[in-house]
Amino acid sequence: VSWVMEYANFGFASNDGQRSWQADRRPGQTVAVAEWRQDDPGIAPAGDVYGGGSPTGNVYYENGALGDAWRGTFFAAEPGRNVIFAYQPEQEGAGFRLDRRDFMTSNPEGKWAGSDFLGGTNSVTAEISTLFRPSDIAVGPDGALYVSDWIDPRVGGHQDLDDATSGAIYRVAPKGFVSKAPAFDPSTLEGLVTALRSPAVNVRAIGFEGLKARGNAAVAAVAGLLDDPNAYIRGRAMFLLYQLGPEGQKRAGAPDTQREPSMRIAAYRAMRRANLDVTTVAVTLARDADPGVRREVALSMRDQPERVALPILADVARRFDGADRSHLEALGTGATGKEGALYDVLHRELGAADPLAWSDAFAWIAWRLHVPAAADALALRAQAPRLTVDQRRRAMDALAFIDSRAASSAMVDLASSAPGPLREAATWWVLNRLSNDWADHGLLPTLKTRGIYDPEAVTLQSAVTPEPDPSLPTIAVGDVLALDGQAARGQDVVVRCTMCHAIQGAGAEVGPALDGWALGKSNEVIATAILQPDAEIAHGYGGTTIRTTDGLTIQGLLIKEGDPLMIRSMGGVTQIVPENRVSARERMSRSLMMSAAQLGLTAQDVADLIAFLRTR
Incomplete structure (x- = not known):
């Protein structure tokens, strides 16, 4: 969401x-x-990425029967997980924090079935808890919530299994609620104002369009809503007044005269929707204390000419704190087609002659604008040992989005001389860009002479994850759960996991990183993952088997598609495989991870490991 x-x-x-x-x-x-x-x-910024699902309808609740506690709630239907999610967005910088909770579900234990992300038809069950499939949600004119449910064991857009085509619509309202939509007469101003106040978007559209058609005659009636205690109704009035001509705009007030940031945003948006010139107001609001207001100003500069946009965008940039990605993205969006000119202005003022002395804020701005003029400076930052790995990687990533020979040449240098993880990342970028943005840069001869990649001279080696050994003793999940785990001992045990997992800054990245992985999981789930790795393979970490033309077998995590492939095997060994060396390629049906028994772990070791992972 x-x-x-x-x-x-x-x-x-x-x-x-x-x-x-x-x-x-x-x-x-x-x-x-x-x-x-x-x-x-x-x-x-993506917001709340909750994983697999099948999202459908949604609605924003502004007023109605649920009461003030639910005002400003965003409801999202998710049939793949048998749930209606509820969010009450909180401003966080120039964006919003979205904390999810289940508002309405048939499946509180999360034992989902029948969804594409679970295997589709292969995961279908007859459990009634899995049949709630909310397809849409709306606020009715009576102020209640209405949820439609198509009741089917399957979901995902590819199949349905309910031949009866059964379904239901549920009304959600407080106990004792009596459904009664307010009556209104659309032929009168009073009736249209009543419609504009409606909780239902379709009804308030009747009010909005009807009042808009009345023009100047509706100004006083609409302006009366500017004092409503509900901010959403005040916002509806603001947008409508700006559609009612000069008198309506005067009654609404200029954006920079509004006390509340949300109303400054509403008024500024209303000005734009009314096709009014916002330049003068933008000059003032670009220096507003609220980052959300500055975001709106930056976005409005996207289609403005440089002479108008640059001074305003520069003011927005001066107030970037170096951490707010929504603010940064709004700035970059506003600079569309003007990135080079804005970079020149900001580099003179906010940058430093020495790129290694750049502030975090300006380094982020250079990353977002990623203009050819910044390539040499970004290359210096990517090569600089005194910067953190994250700072160097960010500079490297910015280079990868610059279509210039200076940028591609700098990336080749990094692939040749940067330390371990950065060298692998730079090599990945060079090989990725060979077939797209840098295809005409003539890099392949240089890669050969620098020893980075020569498809004719690549030496490959077999890398196979051992098959499960049925002769090894089995450990039951229940045996582990019955034991007391000691985190101190688990810290020693976890070293065996670093062949495939990164933790505490060490280890290979063949499976998910273990820092934070155990949070929110039950001991049973963690124990099952360790004892039976084939039971559920983490999304995105399925293994691939490559068979080469000279008879080698390489198993691992595919980290680059195309020609060549890149695959990382147990122990972090990464190999580059030219397409003409591949005779067959297939997804592995089992996990790349060895079981606890294969790693020589006892039930006590696993209990200790769980205790340690819970501290990370």
Whole structure:
């Protein structure tokens, strides 16, 4: 569930529209970060990424029968998980924090079935708790919530199994509620104002359009709503008044005269929807104390010429705190087509002659704008040992989004000389960009001479995850749960996991990182994952088997698609496999992870490991 900022790009495809997220997933990225491209400049913050599902209808509750406690709640239907989610968005910088809770569910234990992310038809059960499939949710004119449910064991858009085509509509309201929609006469101003106040979006649209058609005659009636205790009704009045001509705009008041940030935003948006010139107001609001107001100003500069936009965007940039990604993305969006000019202005004022002395705020701005003029400075930052790994990686990522020979040459240098993880990341970028943005840079001869990649000279080795051994003793989940685990001993045990997992800054990235992995999971779930790794393979960490033309077998996590492939095997060994060396490729039906028995762990070891993981 995401707050959709105006013009926002959520990374469904690469910028050229040619590649899916899987093709661009970088080493070390989680599925959520890669699928929503959260490490890429120009991509909006994703919001609440809750995993697999099948999202359907949603509604924002502004007023009605549920009462003030629910005002400002966003309801989202999720039939794949048999639930209606509820969010009460809280402003967080220029964006919003979305804390999810279950508002209405048939399946509080989360034992879902019949969804694509669970295997579709193969996961269907007859459990009644899995049949609630909310397809839509709406607020009625009586102020109650209405939820439609198509009642089916299957969900996901690819199949339905309910031949009876049964369904239901549920009304959600306080106890003792009597459904009665307020009557109104659309031929009168009073009736249209009543409609505009309606909890139901379709009814208030009748009021909005009817009052708009009355023009100047409706101004006084609509202006009366500016004093309503409900901010959403005040906002409806603000948007409508700006549609009612000069008198309505005068009664609404200019954006910079509004006391509340939310009303400054509403008035500024209303000005834009009325096709009024916002330039003068933007000059003032670009320096507003509220980052949400500044966000709106930045976004409004997207289609403005440089002479208008640059001074305003520079004011917004001066107030970027170096951490607010929504603020940064709004700034970058407003600079669309003007990135180079804005970078020049900001570099002179906010940058430093020495790129290593850049503030975090300006380094982030350079990353977001990623202009050719910044390539040399970004290359210096990526190579600088005195910067943190994160700072160097960010500079490297910015280089990857610059279509210039200076940028591609700098990336080749990093692939040749950067320390371990950064070298692998730079190599990945060079090989990824060979077939798209840097295809015409003539990099392949240089990669050969620098010893980075020569498809004719690649030496490969077999890497196979051992098959489960039925002769090994089995450990039951119940045996582990019956034991007291000691975190201190578990810290020694976890070393065996680092062949495939990263934890505390060490280890390979073949499976999910273990820092924070155990949080929110029961001991039973953790024990099952350790004892029976084939039972449920983490999303995005399924293994691949590559068979080569010369008879080698390589099993591991595929970290780069295309030609060449990159695959990381147990122990963190990464190999680059030219397409012409691949004779067969298939998904593994089992996990890349060895079981506790294969690792020589006892039930007590597993209990200790669980105790340690809970401290991370």
